[in-house]
Amino acid sequence: MLKEIIIKKIKKHGAIPFDEFMEMALYYPELGYYTKPDAKIGRQGDFFTASHLGSVFGFFLARQIEIFYQKLNCPKNFTVTEIGPGMGFLAKDILDNIDSSASIKYNLVEINPAFKKVQRERLKEHEDKIFWYSSIEQLESFSGLIICNEVFDALPVRIFEVNDSGQIMEVYVDIGEQEQLIEIFLPCRTDTLEYLQEFAPWVLKMKKYRSEVNLAMKSLIESLSKKLKKGYILIFDYGYTSEEYYHPDRNKGTLLCYYKHNINENPYINIGHQDMTAHVNFTAVEKLATMAGLKFEGYFSQGSYLISLCDEKIFQKIYQKNLKEHFKRLVLPQGMGESHRVMILSKD
């Protein structure tokens, strides 16, 4: 069992930083939440994403792809690459709805063979356009578009705490007297501190403040940039700017766990069976993207972004297929319209 493997590792090497624990819980080969053979997203899983709301999200992204395709002068080898495509709903909805004159190739980067099987079944009709890769590194470089829907929030994060005396500590996972997993606090690693100095220097002066730092997204952004010759990247996720994320009132951070559509704040239960996620700091995404050679194009709430893509054709589809309620959930603030954001990046 995964918990025993983690305990064995701690016994052998000592306490591990929280991000290493989270990496194991989500991605340990065959046993992690996203790598196990029976992993599921959606009604039978633990949470939904925008791609599970009818086909509406796909209507909009198909339109967005047509726009990007034209902006790039309708190239012959326009490639859409979706990272972590889950159950394959978004890919299907995009390919079902895209204007057939936009001849595209669709790459899916999927680390879990079980998800790949579900995607293959769902995307049978489009098999001539689909190509699978088990890591970003395996992709050939291409021009077109990269889509990351709720991928960044699934990256392992570090947790820091500024204690009562104003010391900045990092959370490590250790073993308690009854062999249970416990948190201990060790001095912050240099790159965690550097991140905070850059993106949230004010938290260093606070007391009793806990939150997360996502350093894993640096290498993700760099590998995406390396593979994109020319085109766009769309990052959808729940997140904030640095000011919102590290607001003094948000003093417990954003880390949450999802188990059978219930939320809890305890990452040390249901290990490998519950999702673990933290909000995305879009200020950091923008900075890291620029450093990786990408251009910042815009940052919007999901609601205003989707509304800006609305046209008559999309409204007709929403009405004809009776998907008004799904549309509302995607764009209204009480649904995903405000909590979810989109960042558009590009490369010339």
Ligand SMILES: C[S@@+](CC[C@H](N)C(=O)[O-])C[C@H]1O[C@@H](n2cnc3c(N)ncnc32)[C@H](O)[C@@H]1O
């Ligand atoms: C929250 S799920 C979202 C799935 C899907 N995009 C959706 O909207 O339903 C996050 C997915 O991102 C994948 N993921 C995270 N990091 C990845 C990486 N470096 N390469 C490929 N997939 C990754 C995870 O394996 C997981 O399947």
